[in-house]
Amino acid sequence: MTKLSVNINKIATLRNSRGGDVPNVVQFAKDVQRFGAEGVTIHPRPDERHIRYQDARDLKPGVYTEYNIEGNPIPSFIDLVLEVKPTQVTLVPDAEDAITSNAGWDTIKHKDFLVDVIAEFQSNGIRTSIFVDPVLNQIEGAKATGTDRIELYTEGYAHQYSFGDKDAIKPYVESAKLANDFGLGVNAGHDLSLENIKYFKSCIPGLLEVSIGHALIAESLYMGVENVIQMYLHKLK
Template identity: 70%
Template sequence: MTKLSVNINKIATLRNSRGGDLPNVVQVAIDCQRFGADGITVHPRPDERHIKRKDVFDLQPKVYTEFNIEGNPSPEFISLIKKIRPTQVTLVPDAHDAITSNTGWDTVTHKDFLTDVVNEFQSLGIRTSIFVNPDLEMIEGASAIGTDRIELYTGPYAEMFEKDKEKAVAPYVEAAILAKKLGLGVNAGHDLNLNNLNYFYVHIPWLSEVSIGHALICDALYMGLEKTIKAYKNCLKMPENQD
């Protein structure tokens, strides 16, 4: 079963825009899990423009599914992970001023650095995932590092989806097949939504997890959080006319 991890960064963005504690990030995480989410994802950045360090500590005892923390492994981030010890850490090479993550790691160039980080987290019992583009060389590099999983950056897939679905998904299928052969778990995330998620899943049904935030929270404004989570979970199923 492919798990749905809900990224709640946008909830924190809304709260921070006004100050105070409305909406309450912890309560939303609790509700997401109650409504069927299989995990909670946060991506704390150095400027704390959405998720704050305090949020991560507040969430830790309340996430009873899986807690996935994404981020660039700076010394501060590594220190945070060692204190929280989430289920999974996803290493993302985003710059401090990036609006959102927009590319994966060069796992060849940064092999030594990533190997040290992955080894440190794994020694603490934390599952590790490396954010990568659907590039076969980078996936082989991730395998050489010893990570548990990769997360495929699906921004380009979402961008091309409406123009040519088959062309959009093809490099991801090839990448996921290689990852599977190499013994890597495969996660996916970025710009996945109710329109493109099922097509992606049907072509890569062995996905371990999808992490979705922006589109899911936008849909929840219209549909409500409970119905939205159920709709996304339904996308992670084969159509009835298929096995």
Template identity: 75%
Template structure:
């Protein structure tokens, strides 16, 4: 079964919009795990517009499943991860002013940098993953950095799937197999939803984990958080 890691950034966004502590991020993260979620993902950004750096520390004793911290490995982020030592760190090359992640790493161009950062994390017992576009040469480059896993950036699949273009999954399936053949684990995330997750799961070999936030929290407004988590778990079996 593919693990479901729930990204709680949107909970923090809602909390921050009023300046108080409602909804309570720590309570929501705890409830997600009680409802069956198999991991908690956060993506702190330098401006702390949703997840704050303090949240990352506060969540550490709350997360008893898998704790995944995503972000661009600027020095402040690297220090945060090394201090917390989450289960996994996912490296994402987003710009400081990016609304959301919109591209994967060029693993050939940034091979040396990625290898240096990944080595430091792995020396501290932290599993590493690289956010990548579904391109075979990029996956092959990822294997040369020493990373444990890749996370396939699935926005293009999602946007094509909603148009009825199911063939859009093919590059992802091919790249997942390249990753497996290279000894890498396969994760995926971005715009995956209740509508497309079952099809994606069925067509991607060796899919270990999906990280879902925006769609899952939005769907929960209508269907309820516990119900939605269980709907995802059912589709991921």
């Protein structure tokens, strides 16, 4: 079964919009696990506009499933991850002013940098994953970095699927197959939703984990968090 990791950035966004501590991100992380989620994901950015670095520290004791911290490996992020020691770190090449992640790594151009960063995390017992586009030479490049897993950037699939274009899954299938051949674990995330997750899961060989935040939180406004998590788990079986 593919694991569901819930990205809780949007809960922090809501909290920050009013100040104070409502909703409480630590309690929300505990709740989504109690409702069945098999992981919690956060993506702190340098400006701390949603998840704050202190949140990453505060969440550690309460995340008893998989704890995944995403982000661009700038020095402050690297230090944070080495301090918190989550289950997994997902390296994302997002610009500091990006609204959301919008591209995977050029694993060929940035090979040397990624090799060094990944080795440092792995030497501290942290599983590594790198955010990549579904392009075969980038999967080959990912293998050369020594990473444990890749996370397929799924915005392109989600966008085309919304127009009924199921052929948009093809590069993801090919990329996952190549990753499997290389012994790389396969994760996926970005714009996955209740609408498109079942077909994606059914097509991708060896899909270990999906990280879902924006859509899951939006869907929960209408259907409730516990119910929505159960719906995702059912579709991921």
